[in-house]
Amino acid sequence: MITIQNIKKSYKKNVALDDVNMTLENKVYGLLGPNGSGKTTLLRIISGLLKADHGSIVFQDKSIQEASIGYLPQKFGVFKELSVYEQLEYYCILKKIPQLQRKESIQEVLESVNLEDMINRHCKELSGGMVRRLGIAQTFLGNPDIILLDEPSAGLDVEERLRFKRILSAKDFPFPIVISTHIVEDVESTCDILIVLKKGKIIYTGTPEDILNHARNHVYELSEKDYHSISFPHYLVKISGEKQKNYRILCDDILNESWKREPEIEDGYMYLVKGPFHEV
Numbered sequence: 319m320i321t322i323q324n325i326k327k328s329y330k331k332n333v334a335l336d337d338v339n340m341t342l343e344n345k346v347y348g349l350l351g352p353n354g355s356g357k358t359t360l361l362r363i364i365s366g367l368l369k370a371d372h373g374s375i376v377f378q379d380k381s382i383q384e385a386s387i388g389y390l391p392q393k394f395g396v397f398k399e400l401s402v403y404e405q406l407e408y409y410c411i412l413k414k415i416p417q418l419q420r421k422e423s424i425q426e427v428l429e430s431v432n433l434e435d436m437i438n439r440h441c442k443e444l445s446g447g448m449v450r451r452l453g454i455a456q457t458f459l460g461n462p463d464i465i466l467l468d469e470p471s472a473g474l475d476v477e478e479r480l481r482f483k484r485i486l487s488a489k490d491f492p493f494p495i496v497i498s499t500h501i502v503e504d505v506e507s508t509c510d511i512l513i514v515l516k517k518g519k520i521i522y523t524g525t526p527e528d529i530l531n532h533a534r535n536h537v538y539e540l541s542e543k544d545y546h547s548i549s550f551p552h553y554l555v556k557i558s559g560e561k562q563k564n565y566r567i568l569c570d571d572i573l574n575e576s577w578k579r580e581p582e583i584e585d586g587y588m589y590l591v592k593g594p595f596h597e598v
């Protein structure tokens with residue numbers, strides 16, 4: 319278990335994290351939040367790359383520095399002249415994986431991200447999405463105590479995005495996995511717990527199912543004509559339909575009952591982030 323207590327971090331006067339507290343068990347966590355809400359800063363602090371101004375992170379009664387951490391940064395780079403095998407062997411050395419175990423570990427993680435055929439290719443031959451998958455693979459090497467993935471599915475095509483979700487759903491991992499993203503779709507079916515950050519503060523911790531309740535009675539679908547006639551505060555979630563367009567909105571006003579819709583996870587998340595829509 320990892321306990322994160324009272325973490326604060328500012329960049330000069332800009333407060334990036336404002337008293338963040340959470341406990342991470344052996345579950346998959348989706349760290350959601352709009353751009354600039356503090357997700358990367360939090361992951362960098364947990365990984366030990368960045369020092370918090372205040373607070374502590376404890377791993378099983380010890381300092382987090384003693385934990386083995388698998389970390390995928392937002393920008394993951396490779397040594398272009400190394401082969402895929404050599405690149406991962408380099409990570410094995412950093413993670414102190416004994417030489418005899420390296421080959422098997424490397425093959426295993428490459429298979430999990432569907433890159434086994436690239437094992438002897440130069441990293442410079444990999445596409446952007448393949449580099450991202452190599453980045454995900456290296457986090458699983460060794461016996462990590464925690465895995466931190468900063469926007470893992472950025473740049474992955476639909477098939478690889480689905481494969482990544484399957485990896486996460488396939489088994490119970492013996493360590494926490496934290497996935498940072500601002501795309502609800504990436505985490506809704508794979509994460510046990512969602513944590514939502516807004517302006518450096520946690521505004522929601524709970525299951526993906528419970529988050530949609532935040533938008534209950536706030537979701538409406540209007541025709542184009544009706545939508546253009548409203549003037550109260552609202553958030554436009556999406557426009558769907560071909561000929562007859564439906565405008566799905568979040569608002570605090572009570573509208574025609576026939577326009578009301580059941581909330582989905584994305585509605586709940588957007589209401590938390592954008593709402594409320596009346597003066598509080």
Ligand SMILES: Nc1ncnc2c1ncn2[C@@H]1O[C@H](COP(=O)(O)OP(=O)(O)OP(=O)(O)O)[C@@H](O)[C@H]1O
Pocket residue numbers: 329332333334351352353354355356357358359360500
């Ligand atoms: N190195 C830095 N120097 C100054 N300010 C920074 C630095 N890194 C982040 N910030 C600021 O801290 C806040 C949180 O940024 P952070 O990158 O952690 O957010 P994020 O949720 O990961 O955003 P995104 O989804 O865009 O990646 C933002 O206001 C950002 O401008």
